[in-house]
Each structure stands twice: as structure tokens, then as C-alpha cells.
Amino acid sequence: MKKIVLTLALALAATPAAAQPTDILNVSYDIARELYASINEAFIPYYAEQTGTQLTVNQSHAGSSTQARAILEGLQADVVTFNQVTDINVLAQNGFVAEDWQSAFPNNASPYYSLPAFLVRAGNPKGIEDWDDLVRDDVAVILPNPKTSGNARYTYLAARAFANDAFGGDDAQVAEFLTSFFGNVPVFETGGRGATTAFVERRLGDVLITFEAEALAIAAQQGSDYEVVVPSVSLLAEFPVAVVDRVAEARGSSEIAQAYLEFLYSTQGQEILAQNFNRVHDEAVVAEYADNFPEVRLVTVEDEFGGWDRASEEHFAEGGLLDQVFLNQ
Template sequence: MKQLFKGFALGAALLSAQPALAADRELLNTSYDIARELFAAYNVEFQKHWQEKTGETVNIRQSHAGSSRQAQAIIQGLKADVATFNQVTDIDILHERGRLIPENWAERLPNNSSPYYSTMAFLVRKDNPKNIQNWDDLVRDDVALVMPNPKTSGNGRYTYLAALGYAQDAFGDDEAKIDQFLADFLGRVRVFDSGGRGATTTFVERGIGDVLLTFES
């Protein structure tokens, strides 16, 4: 649980690797929604690398939504070439329910197919007027939270697990206190958006909440 507090592994699984029928190649990268800006920058570098390596030009299209929602879209027929999700369960299900990737997908790429880790972050209002410093500040009566919905977002699940990890460290084996902390924590959430991008929009543009919880720093 402490490891979940520190960060998360982003799983990457190649869904198909069909040979190009022409000089140019097109790929659809189906990813979780907060990674949009990351790939907008990374794709340019990959396109240069691919052309230098193969002589081919490649056009990369992006599809972004909550990680679990994207996995369901692929199972239901979305023709993805690459999936970059933020939790292994959303990749495992591509094998379990669709046989779209091999069971040993994590062994196909370096670092167990986890190209990077990120950490939990609290985004607060300018000058941090409510002096938010740690998880225990998030359950105060005067604090309102915004986070993605754990039912639809890997971001939301990791946020919940990170809160659980904090409670276990703070309260040890006292299950009653752990349960109360989690109940108070979820009770302070003003909006559960379907994904990290929606949660960021709610906090930044709509001005709702005192703290945005996200795993992208």
C-alpha cells in the first residue's frame, strides 16, 4: 500500500502490430485522459525516431478518456493499435475478455511495460489559503475535494488507494478509524468526475473545491 501512495505504474500494451501496406503508417493510441498533453509532445519525437529508423512516416491519432472506459471501448470494437493505461487491471481485461493481447503482456516491453511512474499530488488554490499539507487536512469540515470517480477512472482508484494507504499508516490495525477516515474523506468530495481531465476542468475552470487530487504532478 505504501507503494501505491508513492505512485502508479502506467501499463503499455501493444494491441496489434500489422505490417504497413504502404510507405506511411497510422496508429491509434488509446490512452487515459490526463495523458493528452504528454503524448502531444512525445508523439512528435516518436515520429522523428520512427522515420529515421524505418524511413516511414507515421501518423499517430489519440483517443482519451478514463482508463477503464477506454478498455471497455476497445473490447466493444474500438480499433486501437496501442493502449497506454494507468492500471494493470484495465490491460488485463483486454486479455481476459477479448483475447486482444497475450496474457504475458507485461513481459513484452522493458520495466514490466511500465514506462514511468507518477506521484499523488494535491492542487490547491493560490497561496494555499486553507493550508493543505497532508491527507489529514483533507477530512476537515472546511475543505471540499474534487477527484475522478473510482468507478470509471484509474486516477480515482489510485487516489482512493493512496488515501487508504495513509489511513493504514496513521491508524495501524484500527479498522474502525481507517473506515471512518475513508468515509470522511469521500464525504468531502464535492464532485466525482468520470476522469482526471474532467476533474481538472471542474477545479480550475469551474472553481469548485479547495483541493484537486490527481496522480499527475
């Protein structure tokens, strides 16, 4: 992994302390509350030790696309830590984020990654092992709405990738598979945490589909009540980050925002990410936490669907393939 040298001391020298605020806002995706609370708990004393400045890092969480729209409408985000490239691209297209934002940090500005996985109840009573089990008449599936949640868009694409492979790219069979799959969803929540609440607290459904990190965290917290099932194939889910330049430059928080995101790539940051069940890039940390993450064949949006721009136009735009699936319900 390309190493980043944290530049806090230089930043402090270059920008008078009085010109900088002592708070930033991290606008993030729905299920990342606990993750970034842990990141903040480590970053704030680190920053204080390096600069003498005591920061407050505020958090905002909702569906990734909902958050992008909120920023366009005035939410003053200094940084974004999203779960989908397209939501940062929207900000870049509207002048909030640099057009070359993916080159600002290593790994296409994605410090960690995950994949759609299944959370089932103890003993896996429905015997759910792979995507084809989710179209059975006796299985109720819980996930958020792909119209409002990046989490669910990954799930939709992962299910379609499985069907493409299973049916040799036969469009009619793939469409029938996805119609059955979404027909087994009793209610669509707006974001990933709402789906988790529906499954865990309201006891709806037989399986929750969410990021592996969320599924592993629930299983760890709830003891023997749940099990995590990683399917045979899934989709690489990158978690891109960016400084919201329009806001940060206006507030004088650019140096702090940069340092905050750089911290995610530090060994300490990668440790925290892995402890919260995210897959990371730091080789030493990967080796340390290897037992938490089973092998899985991951396909990418680029290889399977021609990239996010094409996938957005073909699948998620009004009248696209996702709408066609919903119309067939």
C-alpha cells in the first residue's frame, strides 16, 4: 500500500491557528456511526498531540445518496466518507469536490472495503447459503431500498452478477431471478441501519443482506443469536472518501479535513477499521485480522457492469433495469 506521510505540522505552520475552526463535520453513510465514533476517539487526541488543537468531529449519517443530496442542498460537510463512488461524483460534478478526487488518496481514495453478505438467525433455520436460496418462496429478505441506499445498490448488483453467471447472461432468466428476489422483500427501509433494525429488533425476515462489516459486528454483539454467511460470489464494495473543498475552503478547515482522511490510511486507522470488521489494505493489518475474513470471489462494478457511470445509467436511472424489476413485482 502506498504510504501517506501525515502533514499536520506543516499544515499548522502554513495556516495560522486562528484561521482554522476547531470542528469538522464528517458526512457518512448510514451504518458507519460506531465506526467513525471509534475513529474520532483515536484521531482527536492524535491531532491534539501533533498540533495542540483540541478538535470536535461531528458526524452525520443517512443513506449515502441521501447524504450527497443534503450537501448539494446546504449541509456543511468538511469531509465525506461514503459507500459509493457515484455519490462523490455527484458532488464533483456540482463543484463541491475536486474532479480528480480519486487520485487524492491511495486505492482510488478508498481506505477500506467490504462486500454484501448475509446475516441469518442462529442455526440458519432456512439453510441459506447462496444467492439462489433467496428466491425461494419460504424466504423473506430484508434490505434497504436501492433508490436511496448505496448499501442496497451493491446488493442489487451482486445479486445480478450471480444471476448473470448462473444463467449464462440470459436476460430473461436474470430478470426473472431478480423479480423473485425483490418480491421476497416485505418492506424497503431507506438505509442500511433501518434494515438492520427491522431484522434484529423488529424480527422481520429470515435474512438480512448488508455489508459484511455490519453483519460481522451484529454477530459479535449479539453472541450466538446470529450467523454470518458469505456467498460464493459477491461485489467489491469500496468506501470512498473526499474533502469537500467548497465547504472546507470557505471554513478554513481544509488542512484538518485532509489530516482526518489521511489518518484512515495510517496503521492506527487501518487497525481501527479492521477491528470494526472492514477489510483493509495495510499488509500487516490484513495478516493480523485474516481469520475474520473468509475467501470469496469478488467481482467489480468495472468488470461486470462497465463502471459506475454505465451502471448508474443502465440500472439506477429512471426507467432503468432496476425500475423494470420493480414494475414486475
